Amino acid sequence: MENTQSSNILLCITGSIAAYKSADLARLFIKNGHNIRILMTDSACEFITPLTMQAISGNSVHRNLLDESAEQAMGHIELAKWADIILIAPCSAETISRLSSGRADDLLGAVILASKAQIYIAPAMNMNMWANIATQNNVESLRHRAMIFIGPSKGEQACGDNGYGRMSEPEEIYETIQMSENKLLNGKKIIVTAGPTREQIDPVRFISNNSSGKMGFALAEAASKSGADVTLIAGPVSLECSDQILRIDVNTAAEMYSESKKLIVDADIFIGCAAVADYSPIIQNQNKIKKSSSKDLQISLKKNIDIISSLSKEYPHKKFMGFCAETENVEEHAKIKLVEKGLDFIVANDVSKKDIGFDSDFNEISVFTKESHTHLQKASKNLLAIQLINMLSKDNQFIH
Ligand SMILES: Cc1cc2nc3c(=O)[nH]c(=O)nc-3n(C[C@H](O)[C@H](O)[C@H](O)COP(=O)(O)O)c2cc1C
Numbered sequence: 001m002e003n004t005q006s007s008n009i010l011l012c013i014t015g016s017i018a019a020y021k022s023a024d025l026a027r028l029f030i031k032n033g034h035n036i037r038i039l040m041t042d043s044a045c046e047f048i049t050p051l052t053m054q055a056i057s058g059n060s061v062h063r064n065l066l067d068e069s070a071e072q073a074m075g076h077i078e079l080a081k082w083a084d085i086i087l088i089a090p091c092s093a094e095t096i097s098r099l100s101s102g103r104a105d106d107l108l109g110a111v112i113l114a115s116k117a118q119i120y121i122a123p124a125m126n127m128n129m130w131a132n133i134a135t136q137n138n139v140e141s142l143r144h145r146a147m148i149f150i151g152p153s154k155g156e157q158a159c160g161d162n163g164y165g166r167m168s169e170p171e172e173i174y175e176t177i178q179m180s181e182n183k184l185l186n187g188k189k190i191i192v193t194a195g196p197t198r199e200q201i202d203p204v205r206f207i208s209n210n211s212s213g214k215m216g217f218a219l220a221e222a223a224s225k226s227g228a229d230v231t232l233i234a235g236p237v238s239l240e241c242s243d244q245i246l247r248i249d250v251n252t253a254a255e256m257y258s259e260s261k262k263l264i265v266d267a268d269i270f271i272g273c274a275a276v277a278d279y280s281p282i283i284q285n286q287n288k289i290k291k292s293s294s295k296d297l298q299i300s301l302k303k304n305i306d307i308i309s310s311l312s313k314e315y316p317h318k319k320f321m322g323f324c325a326e327t328e329n330v331e332e333h334a335k336i337k338l339v340e341k342g343l344d345f346i347v348a349n350d351v352s353k354k355d356i357g358f359d360s361d362f363n364e365i366s367v368f369t370k371e372s373h374t375h376l377q378k379a380s381k382n383l384l385a386i387q388l389i390n391m392l393s394k395d396n397q398f399i400h
Contacts, residue, residue: 006033007181010083010117012108013053015043017158018090018124018167022048025089025170026056032174037062037079041095041108065107076107080114085177089150090124090167093135099147100138118181119147122173127163143243148225150176153380154361172383176225179386183227184393189267190228191260192220193307195235197253199280201299202289211275213237215323215363218385219271220245226389228269233259235274253277253304264311269319269392272308280304312342321345321392334368344395345369347388367391 009029013022029036038053039062050061062079088095088108095108103109112119121142129135130152139149151168168176194216198206217239220232224244231246233256241247250256253276264270279301289297312320322343326333327350334348349365364378367388376387 006035007084008035008037008082010037010039010079010086010111011057012039012041012086012088012091012111013044013048014041014088014090014092014095014108015047016090016092016124016167017047019044019047021167021170022089023052023056025087025173026053028170028174030057037082039063039079039108039111041106043092043094062107065105065110076110077114079107080111080117083111083115083117085120085181086112086115086117087120087122087173087177089120089122089173091121093123093125093129093132096121096123096135096138096142100141120150120173120177120180121147122150122167123152123165124167125152125165126157126159127161127165130165131163148180151382153382168382169380172380172386175383175386175390176222179222179390180225185223185389186227188228188269190223190230190269190271191233191263191267192216192223192230192271193233193235193256193260193274193276194220195237195239196275197235197256197277198251199253199277199304200251200284201281202285202287204288207277207280207301208236209275209277211235211237213239213274214361215381215385216271216273217241218381219273219388222382222385222389223269223271226393231263231267233263233274235276253280253307257305257307257310260307260311264315264318267318269321270308270311271321271392273323274307275325276304276307278304306341308343309341316342319344319392319395321347321388323347323349325349325351327351331366331368331373334366338368338370345388345391 011026013019026036036057037059038057040050054061098109099112104113150173152164153166153168154164155166156162157165195213196209196211198208200206220230224230232241233248248259282300282302308322320343322341324334324337330348330350334346338346346368347365349363361380362378363381363384365376367374376384
């Protein structure tokens with residue numbers, strides 16, 4: 001996303017293996033016309049040299065709170081006033097803990113307390129450190145102080161573990177900040193559906209699919225960061241979303257339709273990312289079906305309503321983004337669905353590829369409108385979600 005205005009960015013680096021990524025991050029901001037200054041904790045200097053960061057940023061690195069020469073040039077209060085945006089990347093568990101207690105005995109702590117800038121935090125740590133209740137309580141308290149967390153992402157870690165704790169990639173951090181600062185969807189009401197639906201056969205059995213809900217949740221988060229008022233209608237998934245998003249949990253396709261139909265009345269944009277079951281059992285047995293030793297079991301299915309198609313026909317002036325998961329002739333099927341379902345955008349992904357799609361944290365997608373075809377290279381679902389929300393927000397109707 002292009003930069004709308006240059007800002008003063010204070011990039012703070014703390015003691016994590018991921019500190020090597022801060023060099024790329026700084027370059028990304030500079031390339032896009034921002035002014036950048038670097039603050040490093042003592043531990044950070046063990047992971048990447050201040051000399052490297054000085055050479056990249058073109059400014060000497062701020063390191064000490066009690067430093068006479070720094071106080072003459074740019075002391076902690078000046079630095080706090082200079083920054084339009086403060087980004088801590090990577091942010092260690094230790095720094096998260098210190099900030100949550102409001103400590104001011106090092107330069108980073110003092111600047112954060114003295115600044116009125118928007119603060120972004122990109123955590124990086126071992127997955128168990130991140131999941132630890134102590135860290136999570138600290139994160140919660142910083143979120144209450146309006147600090148915005150970017151990541152951490154899931155994946156392989158330097159210690160060999162695999163889970164949430166990796167610092168998000170520099171491009172994702174950069175794009176999230178741009179999106180959050182530009183707030184192109186301010187005042188827009190967006191509905192996002194996510195996850196699978198469950199169609200009960202009897203009280204203990206159901207028909208469902210492999211959708212994890214990750215793409216839909218990432219879209220809801222991106223839309224919310226872009227200033228939109230987001231309602232997320234979620235099928236049964238084990239994901240969490242931020243407090244700014246209104247979440248409505250549903251089970252069946254019929255429930256998802258009923259909630260969508262109610263909410264669309266006041267909405268501007270509908271993003272149908274849920275993998276809604278196409279069929280549901282005609283009869284839902286009240287009691288568990290007993291196993292018969294002699295007979296096969298036949299279940300008759302009825303067709304479910306196509307939620308997005310039905311809503312787009314009822315509200316042709318609202319904006320609709322639909323998704324299609326295909327295993328063959330992806331482009332051809334997507335273009336047909338775009339027209340048949342009355343959509344403004346259709347996002348096609350090939351779920352036959354094992355390393356992307358349903359349960360993966362990555363995807364590779366093609367976006368079709370009536371006039372255009374854009375291919376988005378394999379990337380994290382978070383980054384793809386930001387790119388999709390950018391496309392939506394730049395669509396003519398929404399630029400004021
Ligand atoms: C090799 C090594 C890697 C480390 N990586 C991390 C990390 O990724 N995240 C983290 O929270 N702490 C990590 N630590 C521990 C921090 O460096 C330590 O808690 C330090 O006190 C953080 O200080 P700071 O937040 O002031 O920079 C690591 C320590 C070592 C020795």
